[in-house]
Amino acid sequence: MSKFEEIRKKYLRETREKLSKKDIGGELILQSFKSLKEVEQSINELCTKLREWYGYYYPELEHENKNNEEFVKKVLENPKRKISIGYELFKEKDVKQILIFAEQIQNLFNYKKKLEQYLDILIEESCPNTKVLAGSSITCLMLEQAGSLKNLMEMPSSTIQLLGAEKALFRHLKGEGKSPKFGFLYGHELVKRSKDKGKIAKLLADKISIAIKIDYFKGKFIGDKLRKEIEKKLTTNSKPQTKNHKSNYETYNK
Amino acid sequence: MSKFEEIRKKYLRETREKLSKKDIGGELILQSFKSLKEVEQSINELCTKLREWYGYYYPELEHENKNNEEFVKKVLENPKRKISIGYELFKEKDVKQILIFAEQIQNLFNYKKKLEQYLDILIEESCPNTKVLAGSSITCLMLEQAGSLKNLMEMPSSTIQLLGAEKALFRHLKGEGKSPKFGFLYGHELVKRSKDKGKIAKLLADKISIAIKIDYFKGKFIGDKLRKEIEKKLTTNSKPQTKNHKSNYETYNK
Numbered sequence: 337m338s339k340f341e342e343i344r345k346k347y348l349r350e351t352r353e354k355l356s357k358k359d360i361g362g363e364l365i366l367q368s369f370k371s372l373k374e375v376e377q378s379i380n381e382l383c384t385k386l387r388e389w390y391g392y393y394y395p396e397l398e399h400e401n402k403n404n405e406e407f408v409k410k411v412l413e414n415p416k417r418k419i420s421i422g423y424e425l426f427k428e429k430d431v432k433q434i435l436i437f438a439e440q441i442q443n444l445f446n447y448k449k450k451l452e453q454y455l456d457i458l459i460e461e462s463c464p465n466t467k468v469l470a471g472s473s474i475t476c477l478m479l480e481q482a483g484s485l486k487n488l489m490e491m492p493s494s495t496i497q498l499l500g501a502e503k504a505l506f507r508h509l510k511g512e513g514k515s516p517k518f519g520f521l522y523g524h525e526l527v528k529r530s531k532d533k534g535k536i537a538k539l540l541a542d543k544i545s546i547a548i549k550i551d552y553f554k555g556k557f558i559g560d561k562l563r564k565e566i567e568k569k570l571t572t573n574s575k576p577q578t579k580n581h582k583s584n585y586e587t588y589n590k
Numbered sequence: 591m592s593k594f595e596e597i598r599k600k601y602l603r604e605t606r607e608k609l610s611k612k613d614i615g616g617e618l619i620l621q622s623f624k625s626l627k628e629v630e631q632s633i634n635e636l637c638t639k640l641r642e643w644y645g646y647y648y649p650e651l652e653h654e655n656k657n658n659e660e661f662v663k664k665v666l667e668n669p670k671r672k673i674s675i676g677y678e679l680f681k682e683k684d685v686k687q688i689l690i691f692a693e694q695i696q697n698l699f700n701y702k703k704k705l706e707q708y709l710d711i712l713i714e715e716s717c718p719n720t721k722v723l724a725g726s727s728i729t730c731l732m733l734e735q736a737g738s739l740k741n742l743m744e745m746p747s748s749t750i751q752l753l754g755a756e757k758a759l760f761r762h763l764k765g766e767g768k769s770p771k772f773g774f775l776y777g778h779e780l781v782k783r784s785k786d787k788g789k790i791a792k793l794l795a796d797k798i799s800i801a802i803k804i805d806y807f808k809g810k811f812i813g814d815k816l817r818k819e820i821e822k823k824l825t826t827n828s829k830p831q832t833k834n835h836k837s838n839y840e841t842y843n844k
Contacts, residue, residue, distance in 0.1 A: 352674075360677045363646055364684060371639045371691060378632035385625045392617055423614045430618060433708050437625060440701050447694050454687050 361462030362485030368455045369476040375451065379444050380404065386411065386441060389434055393422045405445055411438045465547035468559030469540065469566075470524065477520045478544075489552040496548075497521065497541035526566070539566055615716030616739030622709045623730040629705060633698050634658065640665065640695060643688055647676045659699055665692045719801035722813030723794065723820075724778065731774045732798075743806040750802075751775065751795035780820070793820055 383404040391398045394417050401407035414435060459467045459475055462485070466475050481499050482488035488496075498505055500519025508515045517534030521527050521541065530536045543562045550558065637658040645652045648671050655661035668689060713721045713729055716739070720729050735753050736742035742750075752759055754773025762769045771788030775781050775795065784790045797816045804812065 358677060358679070360646060360679055367639075367643045367646065368687070371636075371643060374635055374639045375694075378636060381628055382625075382632060385621075385628045389621045389625060392614060392621065423612060425612070425614055433622070433705075436701070436704070440629075440698065443697060444694065447690070450690065451687075 359462075361458070362479065365455065365458045365462060365476065366479055366484070368451065368458060369480060372448065372451050372455060375444060375448050379441060379448065382437075382441050382444070383408065386434070386438055389437065391422075393417075393426050393431060393434065394420050395422055396420055408438050408441050408445065411435065412442060463548070463551040464557050465550050465555075465559035465562065466544060468563055469544050469547050470521075474520050474524060481520075485548070485552055489548050491545065493538075493541045493545035496545050497537050526570070530570070536570070539569060613716075615712070616733065619709065619712045619716060619730065620733055620738070622705065622712060623734060626702065626705050626709060629698060629702050633695060633702065636691075636695050636698070637662065640688070640692055643691065645676075647671075647680050647685060647688060648674050649676055650674055662692050662695050662699065665689065666696060717802070717805040718811050719804050719809075719813035719816065720798060722817055723798050723801050724775075728774050728778060735774075739802070739806055743802050745799065747792075747795045747799035750799050751791050780824070784824070790824070793823060 386408065387398050390411055394415075396417075397410060397415065398407070401410055412435060414431070455476070456472050459472050463475055470478070478496065478499050479485060479488055481502075482491065491499075498516055498519050500521075501516035502519070504513065504516035507513045518527060518537035521537045522533070524537075524540060526540065527533050527536050543566055547559060547562060550556070640662065641652050644665055648669075650671075651664060651669065652661070655664055666689060668685070709730070710726055713726050717729055724732065732750065732753050733739065733742055735756075736745065745753075752770055752773050754775075755770035756773070758767065758770035761767045772781060772791035775791045776787070778791075778794060780794065781787050781790050797820055801813060801816060804810070
């Protein structure tokens with residue numbers, strides 16, 4: 337029995353060592369990103385409640401400010417009400433409680449900014465190449481969809497191109513609707529700017545799939561090079577594109 | 591045209607005055623209660639994320655602490671890890687970020703307590719009689735279900751008895767299942783303690799419906815009297831109840 341116990345302990349120790357030496361860059365990005373989204377959701381829901389609550393006191397201000405952050409800021413400035421249909425029976429102490437509630441939300445807004453900065457640093461550390469090509473938020477979204485940096489690294493560029501468009505893709509596979517050309521990449525500035533969004537998305541996905549592999553295996557930083565390559569292709573192709581859209585697309589696909 | 595405009599302005603002014611003179615005690619309780627529930631939900635969801643995040647660093651601690659508030663406190667004490675399967679590659683700065691996240695949750699926990707105190711004061715101000723009979727949390731739940739203090743005041747005691755048991759009631763009305771005997775009142779200490787819960791719930795609902803009417807019309811404080819009446823009935827009836835349960839119930843219904 338004691339022999340089994342010894343072997344068991346040995347394997348436990350080895351597993352623990354292996355686990356503790358794994359790189360956690362991807363996990364940290366993913367976890368911070370999830371926490372950030374949770375903070376954002378909490379802020380939104382608390383803001384809804386603040387709007388209802390403050391609405392009893394000074395409904396006019398609530399209607400004027402559609403942006404949540406600005407609204408909280410305005411509430412905390414505690415402006416004097418002019419003519420308002422808000423209840424005049426509001427006591428000093430009741431107004432104060434609304435302000436304390438608004439303060440909590442402002443704290444969360446401030447924290448959210450800090451967390452975003454930290455997330456940016458994490459991405460810079462673990463995925464510098466991908467970050468230059470895809471930007472922080474698209475990198476996070478892709479990583480979340482893939483589940484881990486390793487999963488994302490193993491995906492072909494065609495899958496990367498369609499990450500985030502799963503619904504449309506499966507609808508297409510069932511025979512309904514067109515095949516999607518981009519998912520999360522739709523939010524990329526280059527895709528937004530361009531007329532032929534599908535083509536740019538393909539180009540980007542190609543380079544991003546290279547960048548992720550470099551990042552995963554801790555290669556050199558060549559993100560700026562890859563980006564320049566994309567921009568070069570865009571400028572050389574931009575002239576015929578305006579004249580003959582289709583033929584240009586075929587040129588690119590050769 | 592100017593005459594119409596004058597009349598319109600006059601009515602607008604009058605409406606505004608009427609609105610501003612309405613009592614807002616009930617609305618404030620309701621609004622603070624809703625905000626409190628939202629704060630609690632945000633805390634719970636942020637705690638889930640904290641557990642996941644901290645789990646990478648020191649999973650053993652996460653498993654030991656089931657209570658969220660205690661868990662956050664333990665995390666902030668930042669205990670030295672002994673043998674842990676958590677990643678050893680965790681840098682100082684990455685651990686710090688988890689602690690900052692935990693701090694935000696602790697702030698919300700502290701705020702929650704303040705808001706609870708304020709809510710208690712509000713109920714004491716607007717519904718002193720109901721508070722003594724039903725307790726703060728049941729008062730809030732009933733008020734939320736009714737929609738306003740006025741609605742709750744207009745309800746017969748039988749409706750008050752079944753507030754919070756709407757599902758079971760409608761199931762019963764459709765011919766499925768028994769009629770419920772209590773809703774929110776199930777959580778009342780007197781109902782919890784008693785064997786014949788339905789009877790106590792009826793007794794409580796009777797007195798609560800009186801208390802709410804007094805509170806709504808700003809009557810005197812007789813909450814302690816009403817409570818004593820309930821307790822008296824309970825003690826005088828408690829002896830035969832243990833011997834002959836049914837006959838006792840009939841005595842009460844006479």
